[in-house]
Amino acid sequence: MDLLVSRSGPSTRASPRSGGPHACVAYVTSSRIVLTISPSIAGRLEEASGGAAACLEGAADDEGEVMTTLAHDPVTPTSMRQAMSAFASGITVITSLDDDGPTGFTCQSFASVSLEPPLVLFCVQAHSESGARVRRSGRFTAHVLGHRQEEMCRRFAARTQHRFEGSGWRPSVIGTPALPGVLARVHAEVERxxxxxDHTVVLGRxxxxxGPQGGRPLLFYRGGFGLSGAVDPVDLRCGWE
Incomplete structure (x- = not known):
């Protein structure tokens, strides 16, 4: 059944295009979404979901028919972060070099995009100074961290200007800082x-x-390292300074 959505005042009301009066009415406010449906629709919804439908409230309408109300809380930064923490990922360090020296940051949001042409991407907080320096330089190296490189991950995630001190970096084939001991390095030029x-997506050619070198990757899951989740929580917001 399609819904015809109309807005009035601080809330939005959606009424059915078909299905009879009071078959389904939805209200969208600044704090939550409320969907009111008839018993027949509620029954079909519960049957389709295997009884998992979230029936929160029942009330009689003008005709004495009990309506079922479903509610859904809005998506917040906290709820988004908590939900996405269930997605285990590898960890990289993004580095580059400009007139002020080496720069870099820990980055969880890294992915391969295309094989032909070879493209990768990373995401960095829009206000990040390290991210801005990498983007302005026009080139970067993504380092895939191994499971014994928690210290390197924490170092490049910290709020400090001395991330490269004692790191043993050397210039890569494209002039960016190459960190030692990683599983793989991906050298790229900023394409777009x-x-x-609140982030910027950077596409690199x-x-x-x-590499790759032998060894297991460093994984990030539910706020911590490894698949057991957070024991000592780590904040890996990409380029968060």
Whole structure:
């Protein structure tokens, strides 16, 4: 059944295009979404969901028919972070070099995009100074961390200007800082940037590769390292300074 949505005042009301009066009415406010449906629709919904439908409230309408109300809380930064923490991922360190020296940051949001042409992407907080320096330089190296490199991950996630001290970095084939002991390095030139909410998506064309080396990757899951989840929580907001 399609819903015809109309807005009035601080809330939005959606009425059915078909299905009879009071078959389904939805209200969208600044704090939550409320969907009111008839018993027949509620029954079909519960049957389709195996009894898992969230029936929160029942009330009689003008004709004495009991209506079922479903409610859904809005998506907040906290709820988004908690939900996405269930997605286990590898961890990279993004590095580059400009007139002020080496720069870099820990980045969980890294992915391969295309094989032909070879493209990768990473996401960085829009206000990040390290991220801005990498983007302005026009080139970067993504380092895939191994499972014994928690210290390197924490170092490049910290609010400090001394991330490269004692790191043993050397210039890569494209002039960016190459960190030692990682599973792989992906050297790329910035191809495109896309504003995406509070982050910037940076697309890079791969020009050289190092590795892969043997060993297990460093994984991030539910706020901590490894698949057991957070024991000592780590904040890996990409380029958060």
């Amino acid at each position: 940037e896309v504003d995406a909410g 791969v020009v050289a590769l190092d």
